Amino acid sequence: MTQEVKRQSDQPRWHELALGTAIVFAGSARACKTGDWRSSRPVWRYAHETTGCIQCALCTIYCPEGCIVIRPLSETAFDASRLGAWPESGLSAESLVPDADLVYCKGCGICAKECPTSCIEMVPEEM
Amino acid sequence: MGTRVGMEASIAVAEAVALCDADVVAAYPITPQTHIVEHLAELVADGELDAEFIPVESEHSAMSCCVGSAAAGARTFTATSSQGLALMHEILYIASALRVPIVMSVVDRALSGPISIWNDHADIMAQRDTGWIQTFAENAQEAVDMTLHAFRVAEDPAVCLPVMYNLDGFILSHMIEPVVMPDHAEVERYLPTFKPAQRLDVDHPISMGPVGIPPIYTEAKHALQNAITGALPVIEKAWDEMAEVFGRRYHPIETYRTDGAEVALVTMGSIGETAMTYVDQARESGVPVGLVRVRLWRPFPQAAFLDAVKGVKALAVIDRCPSPGSVSGPVAAELKGLLYGRSQQPRVVEFQVGLGGRDVPVQDFDRMVQSTLAVLAGRPLPPPRFLQVRE
Numbered sequence: 001m002t003q004e005v006k007r008q009s010d011q012p013r014w015h016e017l018a019l020g021t022a023i024v025f026a027g028s029a030r031a032c033k034t035g036d037w038r039s040s041r042p043v044w045r046y047a048h049e050t051t052g053c054i055q056c057a058l059c060t061i062y063c064p065e066g067c068i069v070i071r072p073l074s075e076t077a078f079d080a081s082r083l084g085a086w087p088e089s090g091l092s093a094e095s096l097v098p099d100a101d102l103v104y105c106k107g108c109g110i111c112a113k114e115c116p117t118s119c120i121e122m123v124p125e126e127m
Numbered sequence: 128m129g130t131r132v133g134m135e136a137s138i139a140v141a142e143a144v145a146l147c148d149a150d151v152v153a154a155y156p157i158t159p160q161t162h163i164v165e166h167l168a169e170l171v172a173d174g175e176l177d178a179e180f181i182p183v184e185s186e187h188s189a190m191s192c193c194v195g196s197a198a199a200g201a202r203t204f205t206a207t208s209s210q211g212l213a214l215m216h217e218i219l220y221i222a223s224a225l226r227v228p229i230v231m232s233v234v235d236r237a238l239s240g241p242i243s244i245w246n247d248h249a250d251i252m253a254q255r256d257t258g259w260i261q262t263f264a265e266n267a268q269e270a271v272d273m274t275l276h277a278f279r280v281a282e283d284p285a286v287c288l289p290v291m292y293n294l295d296g297f298i299l300s301h302m303i304e305p306v307v308m309p310d311h312a313e314v315e316r317y318l319p320t321f322k323p324a325q326r327l328d329v330d331h332p333i334s335m336g337p338v339g340i341p342p343i344y345t346e347a348k349h350a351l352q353n354a355i356t357g358a359l360p361v362i363e364k365a366w367d368e369m370a371e372v373f374g375r376r377y378h379p380i381e382t383y384r385t386d387g388a389e390v391a392l393v394t395m396g397s398i399g400e401t402a403m404t405y406v407d408q409a410r411e412s413g414v415p416v417g418l419v420r421v422r423l424w425r426p427f428p429q430a431a432f433l434d435a436v437k438g439v440k441a442l443a444v445i446d447r448c449p450s451p452g453s454v455s456g457p458v459a460a461e462l463k464g465l466l467y468g469r470s471q472q473p474r475v476v477e478f479q480v481g482l483g484g485r486d487v488p489v490q491d492f493d494r495m496v497q498s499t500l501a502v503l504a505g506r507p508l509p510p511p512r513f514l515q516v517r518e
Contacts, residue, residue: 014346014353019287019325020226021347023334032340 223258245484388417
């Protein structure tokens with residue numbers, strides 16, 4: 001409830017809308033947080049002997065939302081301290097890996113479907 | 128100075144649109160609006176009106192064209208009737224939501240079926256909630272004046288809303304009547320050059336018509352509601368200035384011989400002229416009846432209506448639109464909603480007449496008023512009914 005109230009207060013009041021609800025500045029889609037439609041989220045296995053991410057970045061191309069970004073492993077939800085379990089992966093906290101921007105990810109699962117190593121798992125969002 | 132001429136109302140409307148220097152006319156011909164569009168096409172083809180005439184493939188396209196044209200900053204006009212207006216329906220909401228000042232002449236005609244090309248108000252009443260300003264003309268002169276008024280109000284920077292003004296199909300649109308056609312200099316004095324408050328411009332790009340997500344839609348609709356109710360003073364001022372420039376005065380609600388009236392007939396459109404004839408006759412024979420004419424339907428002029436019926440004991444409300452399965456016809460429902468809960472409110476007696484071109488002669492007004500007087504004398508309120516149906 002608190003979250004809902006906060007979100008509404010971030011939105012413009014009726015008299016702050018442009019005439020005819022026109023969009024009068026560029027890049028406004030950035031302010032439109034559409035990820036809350038999602039019912040499941042993609043989770044990458046960045047390190048695993050057989051089905052780990054090989055950083056091919058095909059997921060970034062297939063993503064219809066363009067919301068898969070390449071970022072350092074340390075900035076993902078992955079716990080970098082667990083890397084010691086897979087020394088053969090050659091990954092470090094600084095390694096660049098694909099990750100979904102959950103502000104925009106709709107959870108369509110196309111990335112998981114197309115991933116050549118099947119390293120992306122769609123995990124249901126907890127309601 | 129204007130020139131007094133004998134002219135068909137439709138032709139007079141087209142000439143008035145030309146006097147307003149419309150930039151774009153996008154329209155599809157439909158009976159009984161046809162003469163307006165045909166004459167405008169002629170004026171453009173003959174070089175008398177410097178405008179783009181866009182012959183479209185349907186009314187849906189006509190209104191879509193008008194939205195684009197007005198959004199680009201052009202003074203835009205269209206006209207339609209009945210099925211054509213119904214086909215425009217979904218785009219009408221978009222025009223008002225985008226706040227584009229389109230002007231449309233609606234030549235009122237029944238909706239099919241059965242197929243009818245004749246006059247009633249079913250077409251316009253189906254557009255009641257589209258967010259357009261809606262006015263009614265009773266005669267050819269008023270149709271000309273409402274044309275000028277519509278552009279003036281729609282384009283006012285404090286309004287920026289589309290306006291549809293109504294004239295009854297055939298019984299007004301096709302009548303040849305004496306009309307004072309204003310001259311171009313007068314119209315220029317009344318109607319300033321269109322300066323769009325916002326328009327599509329490649330040098331200053333904006334997006335018009337984006338999706339309204341749930342956190343925005345309510346605010347967008349509130350803004351529209353505020354715009355149309357807030358337009359009332361501009362609408363009235365534009366009529367006041369019409370009196371100054373052309374010498375003809377209009378009001379949102381107009382009364383005729385309501386002093387001392389116990390019953391007031393409530394009419395919209397050309398039927399008001401017949402009602403005046405009836406009121407004159409009835410008053411001579413001592414029937415305490417007056418007439419209240421609704422010129423402005425949207426935004427509904429609540430205060431002016433309440434003021435007009437102050438002291439009246441009963442309203443004989445005429446609806447010219449069937450509303451199957453509802454409690455009342457649209458006009459009666461509006462008025463009952465306005466009056467509900469107020470002290471000393473008049474009784475509302477409803478009649479649905481003049482459907483699909485059925486003539487409403489003077490005697491029918493007498494039947495309605497006698498029936499209303501009977502209610503005042505204690506007879507139970509009759510249910511809303513088609514007065515003219517053959518039982």
